[in-house]
Amino acid sequence: MPFLDHLTLGQYVPLNSFVHSLDPRCKILGTMALITSVFLANASPWPYLVWSALVVFLCILSGLSLKNVLASTRPALLLVLFTVIVNMFFAEGEELIRISFISITREGLLTGIKMGLRLYFLIIFANMTMMTTSPLELSDGIESLLSPFRRFGVPAHEFAMMMTIALRFIPTLLEETDRIMKAQLARGADLDSGGIAKRLKAFIPVLVPLFVIVFQRADELAVAMEARCYRGGIGRSRMKPLHWASRDSFSLVVVSMICIGGVVLDRWIS
Amino acid sequence: MSLEVCSVSFIYHKDTPLETKSLSDVSFRVEPGEWVAVVGHTGSGKTTLAQMLNGLIFPSSGEVIVDGLKLYPKAPHLKSVRRKVGLVFQYPEHQLFAETVLEELMYAPRNFAIPEDEAMEKIKRVLKAFELDEGILSKNPFELSGGQKRKVALASIVVTEPHYLVLDEPTAGLDWKGQEALLSMLRTFRDNGTGVIQITHDIEMVLDHCDRLLVLEEGRRRSWGPPAHVVEELADHPAKGLVLPDVLEMALRLRRAGLNVSLTWSEERLIRDIEKEVSSCLS
Numbered sequence: 001m002p003f004l005d006h007l008t009l010g011q012y013v014p015l016n017s018f019v020h021s022l023d024p025r026c027k028i029l030g031t032m033a034l035i036t037s038v039f040l041a042n043a044s045p046w047p048y049l050v051w052s053a054l055v056v057f058l059c060i061l062s063g064l065s066l067k068n069v070l071a072s073t074r075p076a077l078l079l080v081l082f083t084v085i086v087n088m089f090f091a092e093g094e095e096l097i098r099i100s101f102i103s104i105t106r107e108g109l110l111t112g113i114k115m116g117l118r119l120y121f122l123i124i125f126a127n128m129t130m131m132t133t134s135p136l137e138l139s140d141g142i143e144s145l146l147s148p149f150r151r152f153g154v155p156a157h158e159f160a161m162m163m164t165i166a167l168r169f170i171p172t173l174l175e176e177t178d179r180i181m182k183a184q185l186a187r188g189a190d191l192d193s194g195g196i197a198k199r200l201k202a203f204i205p206v207l208v209p210l211f212v213i214v215f216q217r218a219d220e221l222a223v224a225m226e227a228r229c230y231r232g233g234i235g236r237s238r239m240k241p242l243h244w245a246s247r248d249s250f251s252l253v254v255v256s257m258i259c260i261g262g263v264v265l266d267r268w269i270s
Numbered sequence: 271m272s273l274e275v276c277s278v279s280f281i282y283h284k285d286t287p288l289e290t291k292s293l294s295d296v297s298f299r300v301e302p303g304e305w306v307a308v309v310g311h312t313g314s315g316k317t318t319l320a321q322m323l324n325g326l327i328f329p330s331s332g333e334v335i336v337d338g339l340k341l342y343p344k345a346p347h348l349k350s351v352r353r354k355v356g357l358v359f360q361y362p363e364h365q366l367f368a369e370t371v372l373e374e375l376m377y378a379p380r381n382f383a384i385p386e387d388e389a390m391e392k393i394k395r396v397l398k399a400f401e402l403d404e405g406i407l408s409k410n411p412f413e414l415s416g417g418q419k420r421k422v423a424l425a426s427i428v429v430t431e432p433h434y435l436v437l438d439e440p441t442a443g444l445d446w447k448g449q450e451a452l453l454s455m456l457r458t459f460r461d462n463g464t465g466v467i468q469i470t471h472d473i474e475m476v477l478d479h480c481d482r483l484l485v486l487e488e489g490r491r492r493s494w495g496p497p498a499h500v501v502e503e504l505a506d507h508p509a510k511g512l513v514l515p516d517v518l519e520m521a522l523r524l525r526r527a528g529l530n531v532s533l534t535w536s537e538e539r540l541i542r543d544i545e546k547e548v549s550s551c552l553s
Contacts, residue, residue: 013287068286176364182326183365186357187427188349188381205377208367212412 007072010130019062019132024141026248030255031129037259038121041266050262051121062132076123080116087112135167144242157233180209271337273300273434278332280318292318294489305466307476310486311511316469320438324357353382356432360439362423371422372407378430396425434465474515477535485509
């Protein structure tokens, strides 16, 4: 199968849905609210049911299938697993299993599962925001949200432009990586067998051309931007100005209520 | 001995909202010593097909068989098939990585476990075929000119002496002289028994060289056969996004106007036919 023949983490899926049509600022603020509440509600299992129901509901509203959303978070599962394991081994409490000097406690196991689940929900919510918001909209939204901090010296436009370029080039570089990997495989390279050292060495013929292409592209882009008189954010107009509509306010209020509800439910039950 | 593509279909991003059918029920066959050109518009599935011939991707349905060996994921003979089918990507110079040209040319032979002395012999042969001096071996490939980089990149694939050579838009970015030199090199490979599969959007470039032509349209086989046969089919029903040579277009218009000229893409032949028609009218 091709290396990139699946949805990657955070890959934008252009569809015509209610969630896609929302203002990016609404989606960013909503995601931040959800992430905050996921980390505040940590005592009982009930909020997790609320977040799960919300993920399903958002899938319906966004036209994305739950299977695709979960499949695209697969690369992050290793991080989730690592979090579970670290928490499992380093918490004190009632011992469940002991192998040599390593012991797994009941409290450790519960904390690990909870931490893993919270991290996974965080990844899912952030992933869904990116799947339903184009990179350009996302950076416009961030620039707009950061603009009040400009008076304190925060370079909102420059930060957003850096993000736009980075996000814009992720798919391009993934394609380039895919192409170079295939070109080297066609020359008999063996990229997926042997130990870590052998695999790292096998990747040199992929990384060197990739770096060359990255520098070439960066140089070309800089020249193209200068040729079009780019001089930073002052006085720049927008082709598609952001427009906050009543559905954005409504959606943000609903998400905030759910977040507060989740935290209150958690505190009340515990 | 042949490279067979049997009713091949391919779907990208299957079961996702980005699902795209790239190839649909495509079949053709390439014999050793035969030059097959695959032409089609952008997005017609040419590159997907090229990658399938080398076992880099596998058909969603249908079969690719190289010299009797069927390609499927993790097939034990995959590496030997990759040696049999050399694949040249578009802008192959983008795959260069080694510190010296010698290391670059040694990369594929080492991967295919070809003994060093045998590999050196092959390198010498390939340098001769590409009209490159042996002094280039100690040079850094990144410091070569664009044309030389392309030659080294091509040589690094051809060095293993594959039975079939698949080239995806090999003339992209080359000037007319470079294109001619490359096509003449491909002719030599074909004459020496290599099956050449050239992928291009430019039908005019391949009409004079190829033995058989496969025209793809939106992932489907639109036409297949010797150039003269394909041209006749395209004359009646043009393929989407495919620009026919100017001479052929002219011949078509003349035929529609009632002149008895052959359906040719050769300027000389068309002029001859017109002259014949004019003299028969005058007499």
